[in-house]
Structures are given as C-alpha cells and as structure tokens.
Amino acid sequence: MTSVPIYNVSGKRVGKIDANEESLGSRVNADLLKHAVVISERNHRxxxxxxxxxxxxxxxxxxxxxxxxxxxxxxxxxxxxxxxxxxxxxxxxxxxYSVRVSKKTKRGALKSALLLRLKEGQIKAIRGLKLAEPKTKELHQMLKQMDAGKNCLLVVAEFDKKLWLSARNIPSVEVVTADGLDARRVAARTNIVVAEDAMTTIGIE
Structure with missing residues (x-):
C-alpha cells in the first residue's frame, strides 16, 4: 500500500488515500512504457x-x-x-508517422506510468476542485501551496471550462480529463494532481 495525500482547495493537507498498487499491475513495465511514449510522440508528429x-x-x-x-x-x-x-x-x-496501438498496450503503459509516479510519491489528490470563476492566480496559488506548481498535470473527472481557462496561462500546468489521460502525459510531468472523484477512473483505488 502507498498513501496518496489529499488536499483541499486552499492547498492544505486534509487526509490520505491508501492506494493499492495491485490495481495498477504492481510492477512498472519500463519497456512497455517507453514503447507507448515513443509511439505517442510519433503520432503527434x-x-x-x-x-x-x-x-x-x-x-x-x-x-x-x-x-x-x-x-x-x-x-x-x-x-x-x-x-x-x-x-x-x-x-x-x-x-x-502515426502507428496504431492496441487498447491493451495503452492501458498497460498508462498503469505503469501511474505506478511509477505513485511509487515516487508524485501523485496527490485534491478534494472539491471547483472554481467560482476563472482565476489563474487562485489556481496557481493553490498548486504552489501543494508544492505542485511546476510541471504539473491536473487530472479531472469531467471537462471544466473555468478550470481550463484558469490553467491556460500557467506554462507548466496542463489540465486533462481522466478519460483522456495517457502514458506520455503522465511520464512528461513530475507532479500529478488528481481530483478526488477521478481517482477511481484512472485506476487508483
């Protein structure tokens, strides 16, 4: 078991989640992860x-x-x-340059990428992530309090326009829905902040 800290929108730690590594495969498959990232880069050319x-x-x-x-x-x-x-x-x-990848490969690579970040202690959960209005300063301050203000991937359950607009002007922050998450995005970021209601969707239980 690895614990994932939970923060509130003020950036204060309010609890933790005991994540079961077995749900992510229990072992990081480095070869599969590299294969998926290289193919993803090719597909973006x-x-x-x-x-x-x-x-x-x-x-x-x-x-x-x-x-x-x-x-x-x-x-x-x-x-x-x-x-x-x-x-x-x-x-x-x-x-x-694009190459087709099977769903099984994509899922396996994503699990390996998440497991790697989980073992490194770089995954954090956030509770009640809702902004009343688009405020870049507010979001940046919150991530800074969580020590996740740089090179951060913000994973949400559903697309939130206010949140997306708030993060748009922060160069090192990217917002992605849990359904659109892939191994390349996870591997490229050193801070993964996941909305609490999206944890199960990405396989962290």
Whole structure:
C-alpha cells in the first residue's frame, strides 16, 4: 500500500488515500512504457516537412553554357542538385508517422506510468476542485501551496471550462480529463494532481 495525500482547495493537507498498487499491475513495465511514449510522440508528429526536387524548381530549363570549349565543368541545368538554389536529392517529403496501438498496450503503459509516479510519491489528490470563476492566480496559488506548481498535470473527472481557462496561462500546468489521460502525459510531468472523484477512473483505488 502507498498513501496518496489529499488536499483541499486552499492547498492544505486534509487526509490520505491508501492506494493499492495491485490495481495498477504492481510492477512498472519500463519497456512497455517507453514503447507507448515513443509511439505517442510519433503520432503527434505533423509530418509536413517537404523539400523540392529538381523537377519542382521554377526557372529556366536553358543550358547554362555550351557543352565544350569554355573550360567549365559540364552543366545541363540551373536546377541541378549540385547548384546553389537547385533541387534537393532524397529530401524530406510529407508523410504519416502515426502507428496504431492496441487498447491493451495503452492501458498497460498508462498503469505503469501511474505506478511509477505513485511509487515516487508524485501523485496527490485534491478534494472539491471547483472554481467560482476563472482565476489563474487562485489556481496557481493553490498548486504552489501543494508544492505542485511546476510541471504539473491536473487530472479531472469531467471537462471544466473555468478550470481550463484558469490553467491556460500557467506554462507548466496542463489540465486533462481522466478519460483522456495517457502514458506520455503522465511520464512528461513530475507532479500529478488528481481530483478526488477521478481517482477511481484512472485506476487508483
């Protein structure tokens, strides 16, 4: 059993939850976690990098100079890849980097990521996370009191626009719903703050 501290909206500790590591698999599968994170990074690549080949370069097709008699090296086109401003050989072209991942792999990697953060003591729960109005300063102060103001992932049960607007201007804080949580997000953050009503959804019991 590993205990997860519970805080209120004032940032004060009010209790703890005894989390059962068995519900997260009891063992961190580092290979699976790395595999899932690398694939997730691939799936986020735009793949729009593109260069022009010699046939796509605009310009004259005239031979720069005659073949013989000038003393210069032979040249057939200003679009030649060996010329400045010419085409590119084997340059990047738009492509799809995405890879399909099974649900079982995703779930297993997420459990490993959460278990790793749980063992490191970097998961905290928050009780009654509701803001009357969007207030960045209020949210930042609350996270600071919890010692989670930097590199923080805030996990909520349902999308809350006021909370999302409050966190939008804090560069190191990201808000995500429990259903949208993945291994890459958990692995990238050193502080995981979970709304108390979302703990069961992400598998911490």
């Amino acid at each position: 735009r793949g729009t990098a593109s260069t022009k080949e010699r046939g796509e370069i605009k310009g004259t097709t005239r031979k720069p100079w005659r073949q013989k008699g000038t003393g210069n090296a032979r040249a057939g086109s200003k679009k030649s890849p060996v010329w400045r401003g010419g085409g590119t050989i084997f340059g990047p072209r738009p492509r799809d």
